[in-house]
Amino acid sequence: MSDPMLKVTSLDVAYGRAQVIFGVNLEVPAGALVCVMGRNGVGKTTLLNALMGVLHPSAGKIEFQGENITKVPTYDRVRRGMGYCPQGHETFPQLTVYENLQVTWEAAKGKKGAIDEALDVFPRLKPFLKRRAGFLSGGQQQMLAMARAMVTGPKMLILDEPTEGIQPSIVAEIEEVIERLHKEVGLAILLVEQYVDTAIKLADSFIVLDAGLVAHVGTAADLHDADLVRLLAV
Ligand SMILES: Nc1ncnc2c1ncn2[C@@H]1O[C@H](COP(=O)(O)OP(=O)(O)O)[C@@H](O)[C@H]1O
Ligand SMILES: [Mg+2]
Numbered sequence: 001m002s003d004p005m006l007k008v009t010s011l012d013v014a015y016g017r018a019q020v021i022f023g024v025n026l027e028v029p030a031g032a033l034v035c036v037m038g039r040n041g042v043g044k045t046t047l048l049n050a051l052m053g054v055l056h057p058s059a060g061k062i063e064f065q066g067e068n069i070t071k072v073p074t075y076d077r078v079r080r081g082m083g084y085c086p087q088g089h090e091t092f093p094q095l096t097v098y099e100n101l102q103v104t105w106e107a108a109k110g111k112k113g114a115i116d117e118a119l120d121v122f123p124r125l126k127p128f129l130k131r132r133a134g135f136l137s138g139g140q141q142q143m144l145a146m147a148r149a150m151v152t153g154p155k156m157l158i159l160d161e162p163t164e165g166i167q168p169s170i171v172a173e174i175e176e177v178i179e180r181l182h183k184e185v186g187l188a189i190l191l192v193e194q195y196v197d198t199a200i201k202l203a204d205s206f207i208v209l210d211a212g213l214v215a216h217v218g219t220a221a222d223l224h225d226a227d228l229v230r231l232l233a234v
Helices: 044-051 074-080 097-107 114-121 123-128 138-151 168-183 196-202 220-224 226-232
Strands: 006-015 018-028 033-037 059-064 082-085 156-160 188-192 205-210 213-219
Touching: 006 044, 018 033, 018 044, 018 188, 018 213, 033 044, 033 196, 044 156, 044 188, 074 082, 082 138, 097 114, 097 138, 114 123, 114 138, 114 168, 123 138, 138 156, 138 168, 168 188, 168 196, 196 220, 196 226, 205 220, 205 226, 213 220, 213 226, 220 226
Parallel strands: 033 188, 033 205, 082 156, 156 188
Antiparallel strands: 006 018, 006 059, 205 213
C-alpha cells in the first residue's frame, strides 16, 4: 500500500493554554475525499489552520506526500501542493475578480495558464473578471475563494465549509464542482462539512470531531447511523 497523501499523527493544538485539538489522527489517501464533520466549535477550523501552518501544533506530526511538514511555513505548504480555501469565503473586496486570482497566483508562484484553468472550473466567474470582489454575491465569492485555491495548482484541496450560508441554487453547483475535482481531476480533498446529506453525497470516508477529539471514523455508508446523526445535529 502506498502512503497517504496527508497523514496527521497525534495532533494537539491550543490557543495559549486552551487546548482545542486533542491527539487527532487523520489520513487522506491520494485522490480521496475525506470529510471532517462535527458541530460548531468542536475544532474543525482550528485543525485545518494547523494543517496549513496558520496555527502551530503543540504536539504531533503532519506529513504531506511522505515528508514531515510540521514546521514548514504556510507558503511552502501551498507550493508543495496544499490548496486552502478558508471558512467564510473571504476575498480581497477592493480587488477585482481577476486581481484576486492574480495576487494569489503570484504569491504561490503558480504555473502558466493556471488562472485560465481555474476560471474553466468556475465559468460563472468569467463575466465578472473586472468586478470588485466585494460586489459579488456570497455564492460568487465562494467560487472566487475556491478558484483562488485552484490557481496555486494544488494536489490536495482543503475546503472549510464551502457551502455555509450560500443560497441553495449555488450550493448544488459548488457541490458539483467539488465532485468533479474529486472524480474527474483526481484531486485529494479534505472537506469540512456540517451537513450529513452533503457528506453522504461527496465523501469516501469521514471523521467526526467532538470537543477536539476524533469521535468517529468511517465510510460514507456509516453516515446513515442514527447515533452519528445525533452527534452531528446542529
Ligand atoms: N483565535 C482563537 N482564540 C481562542 N480560541 C479560539 C480561537 N478560534 C477558535 N477558538 C475556540 O476554539 C474552539 C474551536 O473553534 P473552531 O476551530 O473555530 O471550531 P469549528 O470550526 O468546529 O466551528 C472553540 O471553542 C472556539 O471558541
Ligand atoms: Mg469552523
